[in-house]
Amino acid sequence: MAFKIIASQCTACGACEFECPTAAIKFKNDTYIIDAKTCTECDGHFDTQQCAAVCPVPKTCVKA
Amino acid sequence: MSQQPFTISLDSLMTPIDFEAMKTAATSGGCSTSSCGSSAKPDDLDEATWDKIKDHPCYSEEAHHYFARMHVAVAPACNIQCNYCNRKYDCANESRPGVVSEKLTPDEARRKVITVANTVPQFSVLGIAGPGDACYDWKKSQATFAAIAREIPDVKLCISTNGLALPDRVDELANMNVDHVTITINMVDPEIGAKIYPWIYFNKKRYTGVEAATILHQRQMLGLEMLVARGILVKVNSVMIPGVNDEHLIEVNRWVKERGAFLHNVMPLISDPAHGTHFGLTGQRGPTAMELKALQDKLEGGAKLMRHCRQCRADAVGLLGDDRGQEFTLDQLPEAVVYDPSKRAAYREIVAEERGDHVRAKEKAIAAVKENAGDGHSILVAVATKGGGRINEHFGHAREFQVYEASTKGVAFVGHRRIDAYCMDGFGEDATLDATIAALEGVTHVLCAKVGDCPKDMLTAAGIEATDAYAYEYAETAISALYAATASDAGQTKAVA
Numbered sequence A: 001m002a003f004k005i006i007a008s009q010c011t012a013c014g015a016c017e018f019e020c021p022t023a024a025i026k027f028k029n030d031t032y033i034i035d036a037k038t039c040t041e042c043d044g045h046f047d048t049q050q051c052a053a054v055c056p057v058p059k060t061c062v063k064a
Numbered sequence B: 001m002s003q004q005p006f007t008i009s010l011d012s013l014m015t016p017i018d019f020e021a022m023k024t025a026a027t028s029g030g031c032s033t034s035s036c037g038s039s040a041k042p043d044d045l046d047e048a049t050w051d052k053i054k055d056h057p058c059y060s061e062e063a064h065h066y067f068a069r070m071h072v073a074v075a076p077a078c079n080i081q082c083n084y085c086n087r088k089y090d091c092a093n094e095s096r097p098g099v100v101s102e103k104l105t106p107d108e109a110r111r112k113v114i115t116v117a118n119t120v121p122q123f124s125v126l127g128i129a130g131p132g133d134a135c136y137d138w139k140k141s142q143a144t145f146a147a148i149a150r151e152i153p154d155v156k157l158c159i160s161t162n163g164l165a166l167p168d169r170v171d172e173l174a175n176m177n178v179d180h181v182t183i184t185i186n187m188v189d190p191e192i193g194a195k196i197y198p199w200i201y202f203n204k205k206r207y208t209g210v211e212a213a214t215i216l217h218q219r220q221m222l223g224l225e226m227l228v229a230r231g232i233l234v235k236v237n238s239v240m241i242p243g244v245n246d247e248h249l250i251e252v253n254r255w256v257k258e259r260g261a262f263l264h265n266v267m268p269l270i271s272d273p274a275h276g277t278h279f280g281l282t283g284q285r286g287p288t289a290m291e292l293k294a295l296q297d298k299l300e301g302g303a304k305l306m307r308h309c310r311q312c313r314a315d316a317v318g319l320l321g322d323d324r325g326q327e328f329t330l331d332q333l334p335e336a337v338v339y340d341p342s343k344r345a346a347y348r349e350i351v352a353e354e355r356g357d358h359v360r361a362k363e364k365a366i367a368a369v370k371e372n373a374g375d376g377h378s379i380l381v382a383v384a385t386k387g388g389g390r391i392n393e394h395f396g397h398a399r400e401f402q403v404y405e406a407s408t409k410g411v412a413f414v415g416h417r418r419i420d421a422y423c424m425d426g427f428g429e430d431a432t433l434d435a436t437i438a439a440l441e442g443v444t445h446v447l448c449a450k451v452g453d454c455p456k457d458m459l460t461a462a463g464i465e466a467t468d469a470y471a472y473e474y475a476e477t478a479i480s481a482l483y484a485a486t487a488s489d490a491g492q493t494k495a496v497a
Helices: A015-019 A050-054 B019-027 B032-036 B047-053 B106-119 B138-151 B166-175 B190-196 B209-229 B249-258 B289-299 B342-371 B430-439 B453-461 B475-496
Strands: A003-005 A025-028 A031-034 A061-063 B068-071 B123-128 B156-161 B180-184 B199-202 B205-208 B233-240 B263-268 B379-383 B400-407 B410-418 B445-447 B465-467
Touching (some): A003 A050, A015 A025, A015 A031, A015 A050, B106 B123, B106 B138, B106 B342, B123 B138, B138 B166, B166 B180, B166 B209, B190 B209, B199 B209, B205 B209, B209 B233, B233 B289, B249 B263, B249 B289, B289 B410, B342 B410, B379 B475, B400 B475, B430 B453, B445 B475, B453 B465
Parallel strands (some): B068 B123, B123 B156, B156 B180, B379 B445, B445 B465
Antiparallel strands (some): A025 A031, B199 B205, B379 B400, B400 B410
16 A cells, blocks of 8 residues: 655656655655655545645656 | 947956956946936835835846846745646756756755855845745745855845745745745636646645636735735736736736735746647647737736846846856856855945936936927837846847837836847858847837848848947937937928828
């Protein structure tokens, strides 16, 4: 149960990093990466996944 | 050049700077009136407002001849999507909002700003203007401003925002002495907004359609009112999108004026399929220069209009219309930087004198034009300039023209036209001149420091009169003389007929 970021489409704007309620997103090698172990898909925090809701590029922050 | 009475050319300030020579020039040869020390403050502004805008090239048309801004791209995260924006786009040769070649951390921005302050004496304003939203990506904006305010306390701080997160940040902006905020407001009717904004991210949720535009509209108006209540000057930017919000911007102008916006800046939509924006890909066109001017003319009398906007890049550096950003990329910045205020201070001293002189010359010119306006004619004049409000650029080197209108109302700056430089390595290209002529639509005269016979003839054939007879004069002074000459022409034509 986790989300992932398609690195080739990521603009590295960083919005997902500070919206993530479990601090599962980190900047690494010019892109943002979601730690599958920490990602909860926002279950218990929000109705929708925050990273996907704020991501400016369609189909870039998706279910892993 | 030294024979001309008013030739303290500000471009000579680029490099190297010889302040002694400039001071000598400033105090000799016809500048005797400049020693009286009167300020350049327009009569219709109070002292407090004038103090805020007098060094800000975006808020004062008069200041933009002398002062430079720089933008730092430190806040790339955004909370809305606009149909004229593609977040993936990046190009060093493009000049338009949101385009940037490198994103900076707050510390990299600090090094860049200090390097620019040490190199560009005209530097007066630091802005955060995308890509992204300065209020939404707040921590990075805040860290950047705090560092600069500590090291260069007299730099004006300024941000651009879409307004959605603005109400949450107004108090912090006021505490940090940010006294200029630009809000991009493209609509006050959410039905129209839904055609411009596909979605917003607000209160941890993504909203779309009219619901999204309604929230955005309410937050923009709230943010505007909160800023005005705290005495922060607000500029409203509106993107003119033909067929979507062009006529509606008259309504937007009314709303923002009622709420105390200081300036309204109507900008043309930039739309090209190659940019990959929604509007670019769907064939939505931008307005022509004359369509833009017609709308701006309709808005006169409402909220004060800004006509000198260059829609600059989010990492622009320098005078408006002369981007020096490529000189200050990360790889060129020194590791350790120390601010040296001497260049900026010396420049300010000279500009204070020159500006007073310019304002008096301008007032005289406007009065003369009004006197000569008996026959009611008007002329649209394009001026080639490197800054300082003077005709001091060669026709072939100009990358833009500043356009003035002389009519019964006097002389007023009405906009600029961007072109590709005609003269490349000494060879003028016909194709480039065709584009220049097209860009000069509606213009009757071109004033420059120098123009060759060949381009001059081609312009004449296109109905545009180009001359270097007024080289190095103030634009308004030259236009006033030109207006008098064309008035008598018109009179003679009538007499002959």
